[in-house]
Amino acid sequence: MASYIGAKHEAWDGQPRPLFLAPMSGVTDLPFRMLAKECGADFTITEFTNSTALTREAATSWRRMETHPSESPFIPQIFGGDPGDMATAAEMLAPNADIIDLNFGCPAPKVTNICAGAALMGEPDRLVNMVASIVDRIDLPVTAKMRLGTGKGANNATALCRSLEDVGAQRLCIHGRTLRQRYSGEADWHSIKEAVDAVGVPVVANGDVVDAASAAACLERTGASGLMVGRGAIGRPSVFADIKVGLGWMSEDEVPWVKATEGWYELDEGGRAFASRQWCWDRYIEHSLATVGLQGKWMQRHAIAFTKGLPGAKKVRVLMHQEETNEGMANAISQFLAGEV
Numbered sequence: 001m002a003s004y005i006g007a008k009h010e011a012w013d014g015q016p017r018p019l020f021l022a023p024m025s026g027v028t029d030l031p032f033r034m035l036a037k038e039c040g041a042d043f044t045i046t047e048f049t050n051s052t053a054l055t056r057e058a059a060t061s062w063r064r065m066e067t068h069p070s071e072s073p074f075i076p077q078i079f080g081g082d083p084g085d086m087a088t089a090a091e092m093l094a095p096n097a098d099i100i101d102l103n104f105g106c107p108a109p110k111v112t113n114i115c116a117g118a119a120l121m122g123e124p125d126r127l128v129n130m131v132a133s134i135v136d137r138i139d140l141p142v143t144a145k146m147r148l149g150t151g152k153g154a155n156n157a158t159a160l161c162r163s164l165e166d167v168g169a170q171r172l173c174i175h176g177r178t179l180r181q182r183y184s185g186e187a188d189w190h191s192i193k194e195a196v197d198a199v200g201v202p203v204v205a206n207g208d209v210v211d212a213a214s215a216a217a218c219l220e221r222t223g224a225s226g227l228m229v230g231r232g233a234i235g236r237p238s239v240f241a242d243i244k245v246g247l248g249w250m251s252e253d254e255v256p257w258v259k260a261t262e263g264w265y266e267l268d269e270g271g272r273a274f275a276s277r278q279w280c281w282d283r284y285i286e287h288s289l290a291t292v293g294l295q296g297k298w299m300q301r302h303a304i305a306f307t308k309g310l311p312g313a314k315k316v317r318v319l320m321h322q323e324e325t326n327e328g329m330a331n332a333i334s335q336f337l338a339g340e341v
């Protein structure tokens with residue numbers, strides 16, 4: 001199992017490091033995670049799920065915990081303010097999971113109001129005890145994702161990383177912003193480096209990595225043992241291959257949409273954007289059909305994201321509303337991306 005975690009890396013020397021698709025509620029559904037893997041993500045994590053709801057067998061929460069054999073390792077992420085429910089949920093998930101990830105980064109009031117997510121960083125003893133009891137209860141690696149701190153007083157991510165390493169957390173991920181910042185300002189990679197240097201377990205850097213240049217800059221600045229990409233992958237799961245090709249970790253000829261598109265090298269930037277997004281959309285639909293079925297709401301959100309910034313994208317909402325079935329919507333978006341409407 002430890003092979004899914006790996007050892008801590010030294011300073012970055014240009015060699016490949018794992019790329020993670022960030023857990024994103026309302027975005028990283030199962031077919032999207034499967035697509036991200038095909039696009040070059042090495043690790044995917046489910047959307048965060050309420051541990052108390054899982055312990056109460058809530059069907060909608062358990063549906064978010066679905067996976068597929070191609071999603072290996074399978075890493076469900078849970079959040080909650082009740083240490084007992086967190087440990088019980090981790091135990092319930094353990095038989096089908098490879099790693100359990102704990103959320104200490106969510107800034108949403110509905111989460112922080114129950115002293116869960118990033119609010120727990122303001123109660124460090126409670127947070128560390130919670131992780132210790134989960135590590136005790138399950139026989140799987142436990143990892144945690146956090147922010148730099150709450151933004152009230154000094155940041156405590158480095159101190160927390162040390163304590164979490166002591167109680168047995170095997171990998172840590174830091175989003176370089178505080179709870180108070182939410183998503184504003186720039187991610188502070190320098191503070192992530194402080195934590196990277198302070199612990200012996202791998203630390204993954206997260207925040208504002210959107211392409212090969214920012215990936216290289218973040219790895220140079222932090223020396224992190226991996227990078228996690230969130231908003232840069234919304235509508236653009238191709239970002240993982242873009243990073244790998246840009247950093248010389250992968251040849252462009254191996255990229256699936258390059259292989260699938262005749263005349264790729266003759267296309268201009270606009271033509272490539274349409275071709276890569278069409279390939280991604282069609283695969284998203286195929287993965288949906290093979291797993292959870294076509295989910296209208298998920299498709300609508302992804303359709304808007306996949307077509308954002310393309311010429312004529314305004315048409316997409318109209319196209320979606322004209323269609324009466326999910327199959328119709330899937331085809332209409334594919335045709336738009338093929339330049340046929």
Ligand SMILES: Cc1cc2nc3c(=O)[nH]c(=O)nc-3n(C[C@H](O)[C@H](O)[C@H](O)COP(=O)(O)O)c2cc1C
Pocket residue numbers: 022023024025026027046047048077103105106145175206207208209228229230231232
């Ligand atoms: C729409 C959305 C949903 C998110 N949901 C989660 C979540 O379920 N769990 C989590 O740990 N972080 C969540 N995050 C935070 C991201 O995982 C990531 O830490 C953050 O977006 C910063 O990375 P980025 O600059 O690459 O976007 C979410 C972010 C966004 C934009």
